[in-house]
Amino acid sequence: MVRDQIEARGVADSRVLMAMRRVPRHLFVPDDMRGYAYADEPLPIGDGQTISQPYIVAFMTEALGLGTADRVLEVGTGSGYQTAVLAEIAVEVFTIEIIAALAARAKQVLESLGYVRIRFRTADGASGWPEEAPFDAIIATAAPLVMPPAWPALLKPGGTLVLPVGAGPQSLIRVVRQGSGWREEKLLDVRFVPLIGEREGEPP
Numbered sequence: 001m002v003r004d005q006i007e008a009r010g011v012a013d014s015r016v017l018m019a020m021r022r023v024p025r026h027l028f029v030p031d032d033m034r035g036y037a038y039a040d041e042p043l044p045i046g047d048g049q050t051i052s053q054p055y056i057v058a059f060m061t062e063a064l065g066l067g068t069a070d071r072v073l074e075v076g077t078g079s080g081y082q083t084a085v086l087a088e089i090a091v092e093v094f095t096i097e098i099i100a101a102l103a104a105r106a107k108q109v110l111e112s113l114g115y116v117r118i119r120f121r122t123a124d125g126a127s128g129w130p131e132e133a134p135f136d137a138i139i140a141t142a143a144p145l146v147m148p149p150a151w152p153a154l155l156k157p158g159g160t161l162v163l164p165v166g167a168g169p170q171s172l173i174r175v176v177r178q179g180s181g182w183r184e185e186k187l188l189d190v191r192f193v194p195l196i197g198e199r200e201g202e203p204p
């Protein structure tokens with residue numbers, strides 16, 4: 001998986017490649033999907049949600065430019081697979097999931113694998129985790145229509161946020177905090193599940 005799907009497409013950060021080699025992806029997918037765990041595609045994980053394609057997990061992790069002393073916020077724990085990849089590199093990961101059943105299962109798998117520097121919260125991640133800010137890096141794996149301004153505000157100066165944005169055609173965006181503002185850059189066309197919650201107030 002790492003050689004053919006990830007290195008071959010240009011991911012080169014050795015910490016990311018090592019993390020992708022270490023995390024047992026098959027433990028994060030439902031039992032009936034185990035045979036596809038290392039396939040080049042996203043997979044259903046229940047509750048209408050998906051575990052991202054391995055390449056996208058690696059690409060987003062590389063785009064964060066993580067250091068080993070970094071504290072990272074993740075919005076959208078899902079299966080916990082991306083959480084594990086982050087925890088292989090960073091010193092502390094704070095992860096938020098809105099669907100309680102997914103959060104509980106991810107916590108159980110991650111704890112059984114011995115990850116002790118992950119903190120879990122079951123909540124709407126739209127406002128982030130302000131009590132633990134500022135973060136060196138923030139990653140979202142569900143797509144808001146527009147970036148919640150709360151997220152870049154929780155970054156340290158120079159910190160990096162990577163998220164999908166939009167409906168239908170979505171873009172993966174990298175946002176780097178600069179002073180009281182931020183700089184945005186589009187990285188890829190992507191397809192993620194929508195961020196739950198924020199569409200409720202919209203006109204039909």
Ligand code: SAH
Nearest residue numbers: 051052076078079082098125141142195196
């Ligand atoms: N990183 C995960 C991807 C899961 S899909 C993995 O690789 O398995 C995105 C996840 O975001 C889903 O589990 C979904 O329930 C969650 N999510 C959607 N809206 C959310 C919100 N407002 N706050 C927190 N989590 C949310």
